[in-house]
Amino acid sequence: MEDKKIKIFALIGHTGSGKNRIAFEIAKELGSSIILCDSKKVYKYMDIGTAKPTKEMREKVKYYMIDIKKPDEYYSAGNYARDAENLINSLLKKGEKFFVVGGGTLYLKALFENFVNLPEVPDEVRKKLKSKTTAELYKVLKEIDPLRAKEIHPNDRVRIERAIEIYEITGEKPSEVYKRQNKEKKFEPFYFCIYWEKEIRKKRISERFDKMMEMGLLEEVDKLLSMGYDLRYKSLDAHGYKDLILYRMGKIESIDKAVALAKKRTYEYTKRQLNFFKNYLEKKGYFYKMEENKFEDVKEKIRKILEEVIWKDF
Numbered sequence: 001m002e003d004k005k006i007k008i009f010a011l012i013g014h015t016g017s018g019k020n021r022i023a024f025e026i027a028k029e030l031g032s033s034i035i036l037c038d039s040k041k042v043y044k045y046m047d048i049g050t051a052k053p054t055k056e057m058r059e060k061v062k063y064y065m066i067d068i069k070k071p072d073e074y075y076s077a078g079n080y081a082r083d084a085e086n087l088i089n090s091l092l093k094k095g096e097k098f099f100v101v102g103g104g105t106l107y108l109k110a111l112f113e114n115f116v117n118l119p120e121v122p123d124e125v126r127k128k129l130k131s132k133t134t135a136e137l138y139k140v141l142k143e144i145d146p147l148r149a150k151e152i153h154p155n156d157r158v159r160i161e162r163a164i165e166i167y168e169i170t171g172e173k174p175s176e177v178y179k180r181q182n183k184e185k186k187f188e189p190f191y192f193c194i195y196w197e198k199e200i201r202k203k204r205i206s207e208r209f210d211k212m213m214e215m216g217l218l219e220e221v222d223k224l225l226s227m228g229y230d231l232r233y234k235s236l237d238a239h240g241y242k243d244l245i246l247y248r249m250g251k252i253e254s255i256d257k258a259v260a261l262a263k264k265r266t267y268e269y270t271k272r273q274l275n276f277f278k279n280y281l282e283k284k285g286y287f288y289k290m291e292e293n294k295f296e297d298v299k300e301k302i303r304k305i306l307e308e309v310i311w312k313d314f
Contacts, residue, residue, distance in 0.1 A: 006092060006187040009310045010037070010100040010285075011302065012108065012277065013194040014270035015239070016204045018290065022194070023101040024057050026302055030097065033062040035084060037102025037111060040238050042080065043071050045224055048217045049240045051208075064098075071224065071235040081110035088187060097311055100189075105158060105276045112189040121165045129161050140164055145173040156279040190310060191285025192302060193277050205266050209240065209259065218244055218255070239266040 013019040027034050040050040044067045053063055064087055069075045091098050102108060129137060134157045141160055142149040144167050152159045166174040196204060221244040229236060231245055240262045247258035288298055
């Protein structure tokens with residue numbers, strides 16, 4: 001008989017959804033730790049633009065997977081998955097209450113799915129795939145690996161691209177590579193996804209970025225540049241940072257245009273996040289549409305799940 005997998009609660013949502021505020025308040029009330037699943041919060045010195053928990057918040061709640069790398073250090077989704085999995089196993093062994101919070105689609109996949117750790121994908125391969133539609137890519141995948149194609153939703157471009165990348169790099173069917181390289185994980189996710197409707201999401205993203213600018217995001221970018229960190233490093237190819245760096249380089253003519261572009265790019269990213277969540281979480285979790293008066297309601301739902309489902313055996 002197979003051992004029953006341990007369920008790990010993961011509060012997820014698009015950028016600007018309010019998931020970090022909700023997570024902090026719940027963790028503080030329940031005495032829980034938080035494992036962040038975010039491709040940018042792992043980097044030091046990038047605080048305002050990544051909306052990291054403040055010093056005061058970190059004094060009240062224990063956060064993991066934050067400030068572990070410098071911006072010029074390579075840290076892939078595979079690296080994250082390895083480190084976070086070791087951390088989870090350690091916390092489970094200690095009996096420490098925790099849950100995962102994030103919106104990083106690739107990092108979530110790497111943590112909770114079997115993940116193939118391969119060399120960096122050549123630029124020419126990425127460009128070739130980006131030039132094709134999702135339907136075209138899915139047709140290619142069905143030809144090279146019908147088994148893997150059956151496991152992926154036809155609209156899940158991220159997973160389709162990754163499967164074809166594996167084939168391009170190894171010359172093998174991705175289903176065979178996964179079978180050979182991966183071990184079964186001892187835990188599985190219990191997803192709770194919060195999201196806002198289009199117009200409110202746009203408004204929240206705009207207000208969020210304005211607040212970051214008021215808090216000193218441009219000064220944070222200037223400090224990073226003075227330390228020698230720039231767009232050579234993948235860490236800074238992030239919404240907000242990239243646009244302000246391009247402004248400082250003179251490639252965007254005004255701060256207003258840089259801010260407008262950052263907001264636009266962030267909103268476009270939230271659309272991709274939601275598309276991924278809806279395809280990826282088809283049978284793996286809950287979706288909760290947020291409204292201004294729903295914060296207490298969603299917190300109560302999450303508290304109940306944590307105490308009655310996730311932590312009932314702690």
